[in-house]
Amino acid sequence: MTASLHLDLGLLLQLLLLTCWQTPGLVGATVPAAPVNVSVTQLRAHSAMVTWNVPQGDTVIGYSISQQRQDGLMQRSIREVNTSSRWCVLWDLDEDTHYSVQVQSVGPQDDSQPSRAVHFRTLEKSDHYPAGVLDHNEPAMEGLGMTPHLQTGELLIITTVLLLWAAVIALFCRQYDIIKDNDSNSCKEKAKRPLVRAPPPYYSTSAGSSPIYHNGAVRSSRLHRASSSISIIRV
Template identity: 50%
Template sequence: MERFFLLVLSGCLGVSRVKADSLSPPVNVTIKEVKANSAVVSWDIPEGDPVIGFAITQQKKDVRMLRLIQEVNTTTRSCALWDLEEETDYIVHVQSVSMSGTSPLSEPLRFRTPKEAETQASKNEVTMEEVGQATQLRAGELIIIVVVLIMWAGVIALFCRQYDIIKDNEPNNNKDKAKNSSECSTPEHPRGGLLRSKV
């Protein structure tokens, strides 16, 4: 699928575009993954709209300069905003794009970028939920290890028991063999047989 990008920096707020009467503006516009210099905006499109792309306007609060990001031939429902300034307020609008034009602007979405130091600190923090998940994982691993060790101990004990039984039976077999051979022999002829007299 072909994708085209159009980035426009404009000195005024009014950007002339053809409006599509039947197209509804995007809904549920949200900002996530907000960092000092970037963020991700996402949205939903009402069902049935013949959307082929989107257009995003990004503006610093109280500043007339805005950035327009337009992408067509896509079903994407999110876009990365880059090159933002830390500790700055931004306003974002999203529009749907169809073959006949663009939808009205979505409701304005305001957000503020954090300081770079705050972003680094949040990366280094470990939440209690993550600690709990790690503890559950370790407990599960320990249970598996204990079960495997018990099974191996059982196998080794069974082997030792069988080995002892085999070893105990071996001398009895030798004694039986010795007994059988001694019954056939006489004191005079240890190899067995009768005395023959010379004629």
Template identity: 50%
Template sequence: MERIFLLVVSCLGVSRVLADSLSPPVNVTIKELKANSAVVSWDIPDGDLVIGFAITQQKKDVRMLRFIQEVNTTTRSCVLWDLEEETDYIVHVQSISMSGTSPLSEPLRFRTQKEAETQASKSKDEVTMEEVGQSTQLRAGELIIIVVVLIMWAGVIALFCRQY
């Protein structure tokens, strides 16, 4: 019984050592800063076997956190969305491996822009990929609704024809 307990304790100790050996992400930066979104990017030290990342986003002076978990290890960036304009935020990035998580990266502080500043940097004729993506999503949603309604009407007509 005593040997089994020692084995379990030693296994727990080994996994803790492996988790602690994972280094936090480095070079955490903010790119594409806008009024309501930003892109956070980072690098990982060579040799770390990473299976994902965890990003924590917090408004400065507010205790509430947003936690984002990314499992795509080929991309070293994440879009932070639904931000408030002219607001200070703090971001941390953490690496995730099979044996646990790394310590948090150094805190990165940034401030979102005013909506007017974002619009001023874009010309009237310029269309962004976000705007194109939103209209595509809207059209896809509308198409799904139309198809569902048509199928329902076809079912109603089929039931009506069967009855007579």
């Protein structure tokens, strides 16, 4: 009887442990690890982007973000489930203000531990920093590896645009100089050409006309030029 009772208690204990192992929500449920490589990019005066990575092997169905001003005047929580996104945009921020943000992974049963707090400062409206530039004076800043890539891409685009504009301006100036030189050469050629004067008009009478006598004077029947006419006077 005693042996049978010990056997029943042992079997019951094994069944209880097996049931707890198959139902993590009851005892010892596993939770995902905290997100890693948390970084803040795309800083603006009133917005910023938070990105992170999830360790391999963890089952994650969403994320939870805690945002807080360092002066303690504002706190905000953002929670998204049924998503595989690894980024989130923080909006409605105050310009030139220091914030801290923490990210948690949402698992099927429970949330992970919060990540290490990341501090950042929003820009002023007058600032013109490239997208992705963080406040390097913050000691807890993470994820700076993305910043050089963003800066390099933007610099390449700006340099390409400037080179194209320079090429267009140079081509325009060259065409303008060619047109100007052609106009100048045409004017010089016109100035070097001699002026052609028209010959004076000739006046002549008809070939069948007879000599004209007037007061003893005889004129030639053909007058080639009015200025060269000859008059003969007989005594």
